[in-house]
Amino acid sequence: MIPFLDLKAQYSQIKPEIDAAVARVVSSGHFVLGPEVTAFEGRFADYCRTAHCRAVNSGTSALHLALLAAGVGPGDEVITVSMTFVATTAAILYSGARPVFVDVDPVTWTMHPGSIEAAITPRTKAILPVHLHGLMADMDPIMEIARRHGLVVIEDAAQAHGAEYRGRRAGSIGDLGCFSFYPGKNLGAFGEGGAVVTDRPELAGRVSLLRDWGQEAKYDHVIPGYNYRMDEIQSAILNVKMDYIERWTEARRSLAERYNALLSDLPLARPQPPRDARHVYHVYAVRLQRRDDALTLLRDAGIGAGIHYPVPVHLQRAYAELGYRAGDLPVTEMLANEFLSLPIYPEMRAEQAAEVVSTLRNAAACGPAKPSATRRSIHKAS
Numbered sequence: 001m002i003p004f005l006d007l008k009a010q011y012s013q014i015k016p017e018i019d020a021a022v023a024r025v026v027s028s029g030h031f032v033l034g035p036e037v038t039a040f041e042g043r044f045a046d047y048c049r050t051a052h053c054r055a056v057n058s059g060t061s062a063l064h065l066a067l068l069a070a071g072v073g074p075g076d077e078v079i080t081v082s083m084t085f086v087a088t089t090a091a092i093l094y095s096g097a098r099p100v101f102v103d104v105d106p107v108t109w110t111m112h113p114g115s116i117e118a119a120i121t122p123r124t125k126a127i128l129p130v131h132l133h134g135l136m137a138d139m140d141p142i143m144e145i146a147r148r149h150g151l152v153v154i155e156d157a158a159q160a161h162g163a164e165y166r167g168r169r170a171g172s173i174g175d176l177g178c179f180s181f182y183p184g185k186n187l188g189a190f191g192e193g194g195a196v197v198t199d200r201p202e203l204a205g206r207v208s209l210l211r212d213w214g215q216e217a218k219y220d221h222v223i224p225g226y227n228y229r230m231d232e233i234q235s236a237i238l239n240v241k242m243d244y245i246e247r248w249t250e251a252r253r254s255l256a257e258r259y260n261a262l263l264s265d266l267p268l269a270r271p272q273p274p275r276d277a278r279h280v281y282h283v284y285a286v287r288l289q290r291r292d293d294a295l296t297l298l299r300d301a302g303i304g305a306g307i308h309y310p311v312p313v314h315l316q317r318a319y320a321e322l323g324y325r326a327g328d329l330p331v332t333e334m335l336a337n338e339f340l341s342l343p344i345y346p347e348m349r350a351e352q353a354a355e356v357v358s359t360l361r362n363a364a365a366c367g368p369a370k371p372s373a374t375r376r377s378i379h380k381a382s
């Protein structure tokens with residue numbers, strides 16, 4: 001049995017510190033937007049190398065408020081990708097704007113910069129690239145196009161804590177960067193959490209207002225807002241974990257190197273990162289043609305493999321009204337059929353990676369799996 005991820009293993013390593021942090025909050029009597037949140041915001045802004053961080057109650061809320069802070073609203077269009085978790089699209093719709101999908105690059109698996117300009121219209125307000133699986137989108141050409149057309153850039157960095165692109169951290173290149181601290185993310189709370197980072201004080205100020213009912217002072221509501229506040233217990237837990245995030249990220253990266261070496265002779269494709277990229281391996285994904293057979297064989301061997309994501313957002317029934325059809329985003333659709341995510345988490349041992357690969361090797365050698373066995377429920381991973 002090798003799970004896709006193991007949250008209990010991480011807790012058992014840091015249990016005394018976590019338990020003390022939670023107890024400290026419980027006895028302080030201060031539960032929402034207090035000193036733990038402020039301390040976390042300072043640390044996370046430093047980590048992202050941005051001037052400001054505002055913690056909120058989920059990654060989805062972070063995206064929603066980043067869009068609102070940037071002035072995105074009804075009648076606007078936001079260019080994004082369909083190869084992502086649905087939250088990216090949902091947040092655009094919450095803002096009242098319309099998501100416009102462009103395809104991903106078959107080499108990097110992230111937003112294809114060459115497809116952006118054809119999607120720009122007079123209504124386009126923002127570009128929202130996603131740093132898929134922990135590898136940053138090709139930000140230099142994206143920023144260049146955005147600046148030329150006067151568009152805002154919001155990074156969906158929910159899978160990319162600490163990832164780098166040409167020496168710059170995820171979240172620090174666009175106008176705003178959005179993170180999730182859902183438990184399975186690279187930095188995970190013990191519940192929900194998220195953050196917006198930015199270098200621009202006026203954008204940070206707007207996020208502060210929007211997350212707490214538009215209040216400038218208690219009961220002085222200057223704009224309509226939301227209850228998107230982060231609580232003290234989650235911040236206290238994240239403050240403990242900030243001491244470990246780099247160690248855990250390096251553990252993911254060395255497991256990924258192990259996988260790369262072990263898989264080097266198999267006919268699998270991996271994303272080719274842009275130059276000087278630091279991939280943080282939220283997900284270790286490979287591409288292979290007989291993906292469903294491989295997935296079935298891994299799962300039958302007790303290995304928690306997954307797919308991120310099996311059905312792209314533009315083909316989800318929930319978003320049928322956007323009017324996209326199969327064939328509209330050929331690379332996205334091809335990747336959805338060929339992606340396979342192997343287990344990876346900081347506490348995983350190198351021998352376990354070797355076991356995953358030897359099972360995958362057998363899978364490659366086996367004939368087609370029984371069709372009935374390929375219809376398993378999709379594993380929820382992140």
Ligand SMILES: *Cc1c(COP(=O)(O)O)cnc(C)c1O
Nearest residue numbers: 058059060085087088158180182
């Ligand atoms: C997890 C995730 C989100 C949403 O974050 P939540 O904290 O679950 O709301 C958004 N975008 C991407 C790419 C994600 O992986």
